[in-house]
Amino acid sequence: MELALESPARLHALPGPDAAPVPPGSSDGELLVRVADRDREAFELLYQRYVRSVFGLALRRLRDRQRAEDAVQETFTAVWRSAASYKPDRGPAAPWLYAVARNAIVDRMRARTEPAADPPEVASSEPGPPERAEASYVSWRVHRALEELPPKEREVVELAYWSGLSQSEVAEYLHIPLGTVKTRTRSALARLADVLEGEVE
Amino acid sequence: MTRIPDFDEMVGEEAGPAERERLRRVHDLLVTAGPPPELSPELEAGPTLAMSLERRRSHGWGRRRVALLAAAVVALALAFLAGFMTGNGSDEGSITSAKVLELRGTALAPDALASLRIDPADPAGNWPMNLSAVGLPKLPPHGYYEVFVTRHGKILAPCGTFIVRDADTGVSIPLNAPYELQSGDSWVVTRQEPGQHTPGRIVMRPVNA
Numbered sequence: 338m339e340l341a342l343e344s345p346a347r348l349h350a351l352p353g354p355d356a357a358p359v360p361p362g363s364s365d366g367e368l369l370v371r372v373a374d375r376d377r378e379a380f381e382l383l384y385q386r387y388v389r390s391v392f393g394l395a396l397r398r399l400r401d402r403q404r405a406e407d408a409v410q411e412t413f414t415a416v417w418r419s420a421a422s423y424k425p426d427r428g429p430a431a432p433w434l435y436a437v438a439r440n441a442i443v444d445r446m447r448a449r450t451e452p453a454a455d456p457p458e459v460a461s462s463e464p465g466p467p468e469r470a471e472a473s474y475v476s477w478r479v480h481r482a483l484e485e486l487p488p489k490e491r492e493v494v495e496l497a498y499w500s501g502l503s504q505s506e507v508a509e510y511l512h513i514p515l516g517t518v519k520t521r522t523r524s525a526l527a528r529l530a531d532v533l534e535g536e537v538e
Numbered sequence: 539m540t541r542i543p544d545f546d547e548m549v550g551e552e553a554g555p556a557e558r559e560r561l562r563r564v565h566d567l568l569v570t571a572g573p574p575p576e577l578s579p580e581l582e583a584g585p586t587l588a589m590s591l592e593r594r595r596s597h598g599w600g601r602r603r604v605a606l607l608a609a610a611v612v613a614l615a616l617a618f619l620a621g622f623m624t625g626n627g628s629d630e631g632s633i634t635s636a637k638v639l640e641l642r643g644t645a646l647a648p649d650a651l652a653s654l655r656i657d658p659a660d661p662a663g664n665w666p667m668n669l670s671a672v673g674l675p676k677l678p679p680h681g682y683y684e685v686f687v688t689r690h691g692k693i694l695a696p697c698g699t700f701i702v703r704d705a706d707t708g709v710s711i712p713l714n715a716p717y718e719l720q721s722g723d724s725w726v727v728t729r730q731e732p733g734q735h736t737p738g739r740i741v742m743r744p745v746n747a
Contacts, residue, residue: 384585389574396575409581413589472570479571497543499573504547522548526561533564 365430366423373420383434384413390480391438394473398442411441435477482532490525493518542569586708639725641671641742646729649673649705650742654685654725656715665715667697671727672708674741677701680732683741687715688724693737697725 359371359378365386371379391412395405415437423433483491496507504522508515545565549558643650652671659665669685677683685697698713727742 380589381585388577388581392577392581393575402578406578406581410586410589413585417589475567476571479567480574483574494568495573497548498568501541503544519548519550523550523553523561526549526564527557529564529568530560533567534560 365434366425369416369420369423369430369433370425372417373423380413380417383416386484387434387438387481388413389484390477391434393480394435394438394477395442395445397473397476399445404445408438408442408445411444412438415441431478431481435474438477478533479529482529485532486525486528490521490528493521494525494529497522640745641725641727642745643673643742644740646739647674647741652727652742654713659719663716663718665717665719667713667715668710669698669700669713669727670708670710671702671742673705674702674708674727675705676703677729678732682730684728684730684738685713686726686728686737687717687719688726689720689722693726693728694723699730 359368359376359382363371363379363382365383368379368383368386372383388409391409392405395408395412396402399405399408416434419437423430483494486494492511493507496502496510497504502510504518505515508518511518543565545562548565549561553561637656639654639656641650641652641654650671650673652669652674655668655670657666657668667685674683682699682701684699686693687695687697695715695717697715698711700709700711702709724744726740726744728738729741730738
């Protein structure tokens with residue numbers, strides 16, 4: 338018999354009997370509009386599309402996994418609460434979601450109780466706030482776009498870019514022909530270009 | 539640091555100049571963005587019920603405010619989650635899709651909220667269910683919660699037991715009703731004290747009961 342479960346209660350996608358299922362390929366904005374109408378299926382889909390982007394952004398800013406997870410919780414709670422304030426005619430959903438996540442993360446940063454550090458004596462060579470903000474948004478959009486890839490294409494991208502494998506090594510690792518790896522990689526890059534076109538220059 | 543992949547090796551010579559430039563920009567973005575983070579099992583599992591109940595995990599609101607908000611959300615959920623099994627006049631055999639029963643805490647657990655999903659029966663007559671609950675307090679050692687099906691307002695039979703470690707993170711548990719359910723049947727959650735073998739005090743009941 339199932340007894341102790343440590344995981345939080347999950348929100349199962351349960352649109353009411355009168356709610357139409359979410360059409361495949363719905364845009365983020367269309368999902369947000371449905372979330373404003375308390376559509377839990379749309380909320381779960383939006384979560385799946387953005388959880389990595391939100392968590393990645395929070396990790397970069399907060400540099401602490403637990404606090405970053407708390408920021409994810411805060412972000413999606415805010416999305417559920419405030420989805421009605423998203424106006425599709427004012428632009429795509431990604432920047433709206435980014436702003437919600439950024440606010441939740443800033444709240445977490447302000448909640449820190451550590452004393453302020455002494456000012457450095459020499460100028461830091463690290464990127465300043467504008468550069469960091471731009472890099473954060475690039476990562477945000479790229480990680481979101483990766484969610485659009487079919488699993489087999491995403492796999493070759495991840496192995497090539499973040500596991501350090503050459504195309505031949507990817508082929509060997511996956512036990513598929515080298516030509517298939519190249520085809521999937523090109524297809525993945527083209528698909529990402531389609532998704533990112535016009536949003537990240 | 540992971541080596542940067544060779545763009546020319548990946549894309550080859552087949553693409554024209556314009557397409558190569560387009561793919562090159564994506565390549566540069568992938569390098570700049572770095573890998574997406576590994577999600578914890580918690581995050582990987584999907585959104586929590588607490589998110590849609592607008593409950594905060596570790597700071598902030600007073601209990602009264604949370605209770606008021608939760609009540610408002612339950613009322614809102616009622617407007618969208620039709621298909622309750624209680625009092626809707628549906629026959630057992632007509633239930634062909636999942637139904638959701640919203641429960642809320644009694645005076646013993648005023649902050650508690652839950653959704654009980656009842657799936658269609660399997661050929662053998664089992665009714666698989668899943669209870670997602672937040673706000674139930676952790677019980678003393680050997681205490682536990684138990685879910686009962688009720689008929690005509692009286693406890694009929696058990697459907698499963700569970701414990702809670704943290705009220706805010708809650709639980710999500712599979713249950714089963716291996717009974718011949720009837721129209722109007724409902725469910726409650728009881729609090730079972732250590733050593734208690736009869737149905738305990740009711741801590742959650744349907745919101746429309």
